[in-house]
Amino acid sequence: MFHHPPDAPEPPEVKIVDRPRIACDGGGGALGHPRVWLTIDPATGFVDCGYCDKRFVLRGRDA
Template identity: 70%
Template sequence: MVTKAPETRIVDSYRIACDGGEGALGHPRVWLSIPPATGFVECPYCDCKYIHHAFKDKLSAA
Protein backbone atom coordinates (compact mmCIF):
# COMPACT_ATOMS: atom_id res chain seq x y z
CA MET A 1 0.00 0.00 0.00
CA VAL A 2 1.40 3.39 -1.01
CA THR A 3 0.66 6.53 1.00
CA LYS A 4 -0.02 9.65 -1.06
CA ALA A 5 2.18 12.69 -0.43
CA PRO A 6 0.40 15.63 1.21
CA GLU A 7 -0.96 18.20 -1.22
CA THR A 8 0.69 21.62 -1.69
CA ARG A 9 -1.38 24.67 -2.61
CA ILE A 10 -0.28 28.18 -3.56
CA VAL A 11 -2.61 30.80 -2.03
CA ASP A 12 -3.01 34.60 -2.22
CA SER A 13 -4.02 35.20 1.40
CA TYR A 14 -2.16 34.87 4.69
CA ARG A 15 -5.35 33.50 6.32
CA ILE A 16 -6.95 30.43 4.77
CA ALA A 17 -9.51 27.75 5.59
CA CYS A 18 -8.97 24.02 5.11
CA ASP A 19 -11.67 21.35 5.27
CA GLY A 20 -9.88 18.47 3.60
CA GLY A 21 -11.60 19.21 0.30
CA GLU A 22 -13.44 15.90 0.09
CA GLY A 23 -16.92 16.83 1.25
CA ALA A 24 -18.19 14.37 3.85
CA LEU A 25 -14.87 12.51 3.75
CA GLY A 26 -12.86 15.63 4.63
CA HIS A 27 -12.27 17.02 8.12
CA PRO A 28 -13.69 19.88 10.24
CA ARG A 29 -12.96 23.30 8.73
CA VAL A 30 -10.00 24.97 10.39
CA TRP A 31 -8.71 28.49 9.85
CA LEU A 32 -4.95 28.73 9.44
CA SER A 33 -2.66 31.77 9.44
CA ILE A 34 0.47 31.76 7.32
CA PRO A 35 3.29 33.45 9.23
CA PRO A 36 4.81 36.21 7.03
CA ALA A 37 8.27 35.18 8.24
CA THR A 38 8.04 31.59 6.91
CA GLY A 39 5.49 31.90 4.09
CA PHE A 40 3.77 28.56 4.69
CA VAL A 41 1.57 26.60 7.07
CA GLU A 42 0.51 22.94 7.22
CA CYS A 43 -2.96 21.73 8.10
CA PRO A 44 -2.91 19.74 11.33
CA TYR A 45 -5.57 17.35 9.99
CA CYS A 46 -4.60 16.50 6.41
CA ASP A 47 -1.00 17.85 6.25
CA CYS A 48 -1.82 19.96 3.19
CA LYS A 49 0.88 22.61 2.86
CA TYR A 50 -0.31 26.13 2.03
CA ILE A 51 2.35 28.43 0.56
CA HIS A 52 1.75 32.15 0.10
CA HIS A 53 2.35 33.16 -3.52
CA ALA A 54 5.14 35.57 -2.48
CA PHE A 55 7.14 32.53 -1.26
CA LYS A 56 6.29 30.00 -3.98
CA ASP A 57 9.67 30.19 -5.74
CA LYS A 58 11.53 29.90 -2.43
CA LEU A 59 9.54 27.01 -0.93
CA SER A 60 8.06 24.92 -3.74
CA ALA A 61 11.37 23.14 -4.36
CA ALA A 62 11.82 22.41 -0.65
Protein backbone atom coordinates in the same frame (compact mmCIF):
# COMPACT_ATOMS: atom_id res chain seq x y z
CA MET B 1 10.95 25.36 -5.26
CA PHE B 2 10.14 24.06 -1.75
CA HIS B 3 12.91 23.45 0.76
CA HIS B 4 12.72 20.51 3.16
CA PRO B 5 15.25 18.88 5.46
CA PRO B 6 16.80 15.91 3.63
CA ASP B 7 15.11 13.35 5.89
CA ALA B 8 11.65 15.00 5.90
CA PRO B 9 8.92 13.64 3.63
CA GLU B 10 7.30 16.00 1.13
CA PRO B 11 3.88 17.35 2.17
CA PRO B 12 1.07 15.35 0.51
CA GLU B 13 -0.34 18.41 -1.27
CA VAL B 14 0.83 21.99 -1.76
CA LYS B 15 -1.55 24.83 -2.59
CA ILE B 16 -0.39 28.32 -3.56
CA VAL B 17 -2.62 31.01 -2.02
CA ASP B 18 -2.89 34.81 -2.30
CA ARG B 19 -3.91 35.60 1.29
CA PRO B 20 -2.20 34.80 4.59
CA ARG B 21 -5.45 33.64 6.28
CA ILE B 22 -7.03 30.54 4.76
CA ALA B 23 -9.48 27.77 5.68
CA CYS B 24 -8.91 24.05 5.16
CA ASP B 25 -11.59 21.37 5.34
CA GLY B 26 -9.61 18.57 3.73
CA GLY B 27 -11.70 18.73 0.56
CA GLY B 28 -13.77 15.79 -0.59
CA GLY B 29 -16.96 16.76 1.25
CA ALA B 30 -17.81 14.07 3.81
CA LEU B 31 -14.35 12.55 3.43
CA GLY B 32 -12.66 15.75 4.60
CA HIS B 33 -12.14 17.03 8.15
CA PRO B 34 -13.58 19.85 10.29
CA ARG B 35 -12.90 23.28 8.80
CA VAL B 36 -9.93 24.97 10.44
CA TRP B 37 -8.65 28.49 9.90
CA LEU B 38 -4.91 28.82 9.40
CA THR B 39 -2.62 31.86 9.26
CA ILE B 40 0.58 31.81 7.23
CA ASP B 41 3.59 32.93 9.24
CA PRO B 42 5.31 35.79 7.35
CA ALA B 43 8.71 34.47 8.47
CA THR B 44 8.26 31.10 6.73
CA GLY B 45 5.72 31.91 4.00
CA PHE B 46 3.73 28.71 4.58
CA VAL B 47 1.50 26.82 7.01
CA ASP B 48 0.62 23.11 7.20
CA CYS B 49 -2.86 21.85 8.09
CA GLY B 50 -2.74 19.80 11.29
CA TYR B 51 -5.42 17.41 10.01
CA CYS B 52 -4.47 16.58 6.42
CA ASP B 53 -0.90 18.00 6.21
CA LYS B 54 -1.78 20.08 3.14
CA ARG B 55 0.76 22.89 2.84
CA PHE B 56 -0.46 26.37 1.97
CA VAL B 57 2.24 28.63 0.51
CA LEU B 58 1.83 32.36 0.08
CA ARG B 59 2.24 33.26 -3.61
CA GLY B 60 5.72 34.57 -4.37
CA ARG B 61 7.34 32.79 -1.42
CA ASP B 62 9.51 29.69 -1.21
CA ALA B 63 8.62 27.33 1.61
